[in-house]
Amino acid sequence: MASIKAVAAKIFASRIFKKTQKWAQNPVATQQKVFKDLIAKAGQTQFGKDHHFNQIKNHADFVKNVPVRDYEQLKPYVEKVVHGEENVLWPGKPLYFAKTSGTTSGAKYIPLTKESMPSHIQAARDAILHYIHETGNADFVNGKMIFLQGSPELDEKNGIKLGRLSGIVAHYVPKYLQKNRLPSLKTNCIEDWETKVDAIVKETVNENMTVISGIPSWVQMYFEKLKEKTGKPVGTLFENFNLFIYGGVNYEPYRAKFENLIGRKVDSIELFPASEGFFAYQDSQKEKGMLLLLNSGIFYEFVKSEEFFTENPKRYTIGEVALEQNYVLIISTNAGLWAYNIGDTVQFTSLKPYRLIVSGRIKHFISAFGEHVIGKEVERALQEAIQDTHVRINEFTVAPQINPQNGLPYHEWFIEFENEPQNLEDFSLKIDNAMRKQNTYYDDLISGNVLRTLVISKVKPNGFNDYMKSIGKLGGQNKIPRLSNDRNIAGELENLKI
Structure with a gap:
C-alpha cells in the first residue's frame, strides 16, 4: 500500500x-x-x-x-x-x-x-x-x-x-x-x-x-x-x-x-x-x-x-x-x-x-579543417559504436592532430576504456563511419584525402581523473570538454596514454 x-x-x-x-x-x-x-x-x-x-x-x-x-x-x-x-x-x-x-x-x-x-x-x-x-x-x-x-x-x-x-x-x-x-x-x-x-x-x-x-x-x-x-x-x-x-x-x-x-x-x-x-x-x-x-x-x-x-x-x-x-x-x-x-x-x-x-x-568544436564537428556528433558516434557490444568507456575527449609525424592529419580520440574492444581498428572505423554519416564536411575531408580516419589513443585507468586533479578540477560541477579545437588538453593527456 x-x-x-x-x-x-x-x-x-x-x-x-x-x-x-x-x-x-x-x-x-x-x-x-x-x-x-x-x-x-x-x-x-x-x-x-x-x-x-x-x-x-x-x-x-x-x-x-x-x-x-x-x-x-x-x-x-x-x-x-x-x-x-x-x-x-x-x-x-x-x-x-x-x-x-x-x-x-x-x-x-x-x-x-x-x-x-x-x-x-x-x-x-x-x-x-x-x-x-x-x-x-x-x-x-x-x-x-x-x-x-x-x-x-x-x-x-x-x-x-x-x-x-x-x-x-x-x-x-x-x-x-x-x-x-x-x-x-x-x-x-x-x-x-x-x-x-x-x-x-x-x-x-x-x-x-x-x-x-x-x-x-x-x-x-x-x-x-x-x-x-x-x-x-x-x-x-x-x-x-x-x-x-x-x-x-x-x-x-x-x-x-x-x-x-x-x-x-x-x-x-x-x-x-x-x-x-x-x-x-x-x-x-x-x-x-x-x-x-x-x-x-x-x-x-x-x-x-x-x-x-x-x-x-x-x-x-x-x-x-x-x-x-x-x-x-x-x-x-x-x-x-x-x-x-x-x-x-x-x-x-x-x-x-x-x-x-x-x-x-x-567554443567546444573541432573545425581545424572546416569540418565543424560538435559535441552531439561525437557522443552519438561513440554510442553507435558501443551499442550491442561489451565495450564500456569511462571518459573520452577528442582533438585534432594537425601535424602528425607521418601521414595525413586526423582527429585523435583519447578514450579511457573500462572494457576494451577486441579489435581497436574495427572499433575506430565504426566510430569514423558514424561520424561521416552525421557530418558531411567531415565525410568530404576523409574522401578527399585531406584527413585520414580517426585514431584512438588509449588513456590509462583513472587517467582523466589524474588530469582533472592536476588542474584542480576534480569533482563538483567540473566536466571534461568533449572537444577541443587545439592540443592543450591533448598535450596533457599525452603523458597518460597507455
Missing part, C-alpha cells in the same frame, strides 16, 4: 503538470509576457538607462539596443555589482553570486536575485513531479536521496553571499526533503573531492537510497567506491534505487558503464541547470529532449551556430526556431543578464511543446 507521502506526491504532481501545460501550450504569449516584465522592471537600472529600455517596445527594438554579450563583455557592469553598487543590472542588489571558474576570465560572478532564485528550486522539483505524474512511481519519496554537489559553505563580498550554485541551492532544500537528504552538512562541506566521496560512501552504504543525483562522471566515481567497499553492484546494495537525476553532460556515453555498476537499468531524468538560470528539464520518459522553461523569468533568443561569428547574425525568438538546427542559446533574465551568451548550443527535438537537447558548447 502506498504511503501518505507517496499519495500526496501524486496529487501535487498532477497539479503541477496542469500548471505547466497552461504556459507550454501558449509559448509565444508566455515569452512575450516575460520579455515585457523584464524590460519594465529593469528600466531604471544603470544598464536599462544605458540601453534606452524606455524606448524598447518589441524584440526588434531590443536587438537594436542590446547587443549579444558574453561574461567578459558584461564584466564592467558585473564588477560594479560586486563592488556593492545597487540598481546596476537589476533593481537593488543580488541575494548571491554564484562563483564559477571561467576559462578566459578567471573567476566569474553570476548574480542570483530574489526573483531568479525560486526558479532554480522549482524547476528541479517540477522535473521530479512530472516523472511521478507520467509513471505513477512515487515510492522513492520514502527513501533517502543523495545530491552530489559543491560545498554549501558561502563567503561574503560587500554584503552579498557567494559560493557554488549547487552549494547555494543546498540552503533551499524544502523542509519535507531535509530528513531524507544525504550527505550530512559536515560531509557536504569537505572541499577535497576524493575525501568527500569516501565520506559519502561511509554515510550512505547502509541507507535505503532511492534517488541519486549528480554529474555522471562524478556519480560514477561514487558507484565505483561503493562497489569496491562492498563487492556488490549498486543496485543490490540499494534495492530501492530506481531514479538517477543528472545534468551537465550527456548520460549516454556513461550509460553502459552505469548499468554495469548498478547491475540493472534505472530510470533517469535529465536537467539543464546553470548558474545563469535553470533552462529545461526532461518532462517525459517517452519523448526525446527537455522541456524549455518559458515561464520562469528568462527570455530566450537563438542564433544559428554557423552564423554566430558573423557580423550581426539574426536573433530568433521562440516562435521562429526550427527542428534539428544548431543554435547558440542567448538569455535575458530576472537576475540581470541581458542578451547573454552562456556558451551552450542547443537543438530542438519538438516544437509542440518546445523540447531541446544540449548539443555542445559554441
Whole structure:
C-alpha cells in the first residue's frame, strides 16, 4: 500500500503538470509576457538607462539596443555589482553570486536575485513531479536521496553571499526533503573531492537510497567506491534505487558503464541547470529532449551556430526556431543578464511543446579543417559504436592532430576504456563511419584525402581523473570538454596514454 507521502506526491504532481501545460501550450504569449516584465522592471537600472529600455517596445527594438554579450563583455557592469553598487543590472542588489571558474576570465560572478532564485528550486522539483505524474512511481519519496554537489559553505563580498550554485541551492532544500537528504552538512562541506566521496560512501552504504543525483562522471566515481567497499553492484546494495537525476553532460556515453555498476537499468531524468538560470528539464520518459522553461523569468533568443561569428547574425525568438538546427542559446533574465551568451548550443527535438537537447558548447568544436564537428556528433558516434557490444568507456575527449609525424592529419580520440574492444581498428572505423554519416564536411575531408580516419589513443585507468586533479578540477560541477579545437588538453593527456 502506498504511503501518505507517496499519495500526496501524486496529487501535487498532477497539479503541477496542469500548471505547466497552461504556459507550454501558449509559448509565444508566455515569452512575450516575460520579455515585457523584464524590460519594465529593469528600466531604471544603470544598464536599462544605458540601453534606452524606455524606448524598447518589441524584440526588434531590443536587438537594436542590446547587443549579444558574453561574461567578459558584461564584466564592467558585473564588477560594479560586486563592488556593492545597487540598481546596476537589476533593481537593488543580488541575494548571491554564484562563483564559477571561467576559462578566459578567471573567476566569474553570476548574480542570483530574489526573483531568479525560486526558479532554480522549482524547476528541479517540477522535473521530479512530472516523472511521478507520467509513471505513477512515487515510492522513492520514502527513501533517502543523495545530491552530489559543491560545498554549501558561502563567503561574503560587500554584503552579498557567494559560493557554488549547487552549494547555494543546498540552503533551499524544502523542509519535507531535509530528513531524507544525504550527505550530512559536515560531509557536504569537505572541499577535497576524493575525501568527500569516501565520506559519502561511509554515510550512505547502509541507507535505503532511492534517488541519486549528480554529474555522471562524478556519480560514477561514487558507484565505483561503493562497489569496491562492498563487492556488490549498486543496485543490490540499494534495492530501492530506481531514479538517477543528472545534468551537465550527456548520460549516454556513461550509460553502459552505469548499468554495469548498478547491475540493472534505472530510470533517469535529465536537467539543464546553470548558474545563469535553470533552462529545461526532461518532462517525459517517452519523448526525446527537455522541456524549455518559458515561464520562469528568462527570455530566450537563438542564433544559428554557423552564423554566430558573423557580423550581426539574426536573433530568433521562440516562435521562429526550427527542428534539428544548431543554435547558440542567448538569455535575458530576472537576475540581470541581458542578451547573454552562456556558451551552450542547443537543438530542438519538438516544437509542440518546445523540447531541446544540449548539443555542445559554441567554443567546444573541432573545425581545424572546416569540418565543424560538435559535441552531439561525437557522443552519438561513440554510442553507435558501443551499442550491442561489451565495450564500456569511462571518459573520452577528442582533438585534432594537425601535424602528425607521418601521414595525413586526423582527429585523435583519447578514450579511457573500462572494457576494451577486441579489435581497436574495427572499433575506430565504426566510430569514423558514424561520424561521416552525421557530418558531411567531415565525410568530404576523409574522401578527399585531406584527413585520414580517426585514431584512438588509449588513456590509462583513472587517467582523466589524474588530469582533472592536476588542474584542480576534480569533482563538483567540473566536466571534461568533449572537444577541443587545439592540443592543450591533448598535450596533457599525452603523458597518460597507455
